[in-house]
Amino acid sequence: MRAAHWRVALQxxxxxxxxxxxxxxxxxxxxxxxxxxxxxxxxxxxxxxGPSAQGFRGFYVMPRLAGQPAQYIENQLLAFLQQRxxxxxMANVAHGITPSMFPALAxxxxxxxxxxxxxxxxxxxxxxxxxxxxxxxxxxxxxxSACHGPDAKGQREIPRLAGQxxxxxxxTLSLWNSERGQGGREDISWIMRPTVxxxxxxxxxxxxxxxxxxx
Ligand code: HEC
Ligand code: HEC
Numbered sequence: 001m002r003a004a005h006w007r008v009a010l011q012x013x014x015x016x017x018x019x020x021x022x023x024x025x026x027x028x029x030x031x032x033x034x035x036x037x038x039x040x041x042x043x044x045x046x047x048x049x050g051p052s053a054q055g056f057r058g059f060y061v062m063p064r065l066a067g068q069p070a071q072y073i074e075n076q077l078l079a080f081l082q083q084r085x086x087x088x089x090m091a092n093v094a095h096g097i098t099p100s101m102f103p104a105l106a107x108x109x110x111x112x113x114x115x116x117x118x119x120x121x122x123x124x125x126x127x128x129x130x131x132x133x134x135x136x137x138x139x140x141x142x143x144x145s146a147c148h149g150p151d152a153k154g155q156r157e158i159p160r161l162a163g164q165x166x167x168x169x170x171x172t173l174s175l176w177n178s179e180r181g182q183g184g185r186e187d188i189s190w191i192m193r194p195t196v197x198x199x200x201x202x203x204x205x206x207x208x209x210x211x212x213x214x215x
Contacts, residue, residue, distance in 0.1 A: 038104035120166030128210025
């Protein structure tokens with residue numbers, strides 16, 4: 001599919017999704033309280049996601065949250081809460097914070113800009129760069145840059161990929177259909193389904209190598 005078609009499809013998905021799931025943004029007192037609570041919770045988030053939210057690789061791989069668009073972070077927290085996205089660890093975490101804290105937490109993470117975590121292989125990064133910028137037209141794989149942006153910084157509900165941990169990228173793309181967009185209702189994650197279906201494991205690794213090193 002051409003980039004223009006993808007953009008139209010994405011906009012349609014976004015429009016229907018946003019009307020269904022937008023949080024009621026209650027301004028004033030409630031928000032100020034939530035913002036203070038969120039600052040305390042931030043420390044808790046960093047125990048797993050790393051001191052400046054740059055990600056961490058231990059027994060589990062913790063994704064980078066630093067520099068993610070705030071809307072993406074908010075939407076994923078909501079997805080864990082609603083079980084649209086399946087992950088036992090983050091389901092617990094999301095239940096431990098009130099949704100009114102989501103905006104302040106997301107904003108805090110979004111403002112951080114540490115260097116990439118690093119440590120990824122780099123042998124296939126040239127292939128990854130090609131896939132990222134131009135896709136694989138013969139395999140019906142669109143250019144990642146068409147949605148994730150030429151610098152892989154993401155926008156609104158579309159995540160930043162720059163500096164994301166290699167191992168997390170490989171894992172999340174490989175398990176896409178069983179972890180995202182669950183519960184029988186189509187959500188924004190379905191926009192990635194054709195892409196993950198048409199990439200080989202080697203191509204997933206290549207593109208993960210490339211973007212994980214981007215600042
Ligand atoms: C006990 C460890 C732990 C804590 C504490 C934790 N997280 Fe997570 N988080 C994870 C793991 C593991 C994942 C990856 C889940 C997956 O693979 O789907 C994750 C994923 C996420 C994602 C999705 C990232 C992406 O790129 O899609 C967001 C957003 C997130 N966490 C936000 C938070 C926030 C905000 C807090 C603090 C309130 C927090 N997390 C605290 C372990 C943790
Ligand atoms: C049509 C738009 C579109 C295209 C093209 C696209 N993506 Fe995505 N991508 C998205 C959206 C939207 C999400 C957020 C999904 C969600 O909310 O679960 C996403 C999520 C992701 C994630 C999850 C990131 C995280 O932090 O968990 C990865 C990894 C990813 N895309 C990689 C790619 C790669 C690699 C390509 C190119 C081969 C690509 N995408 C092409 C729209 C797109």
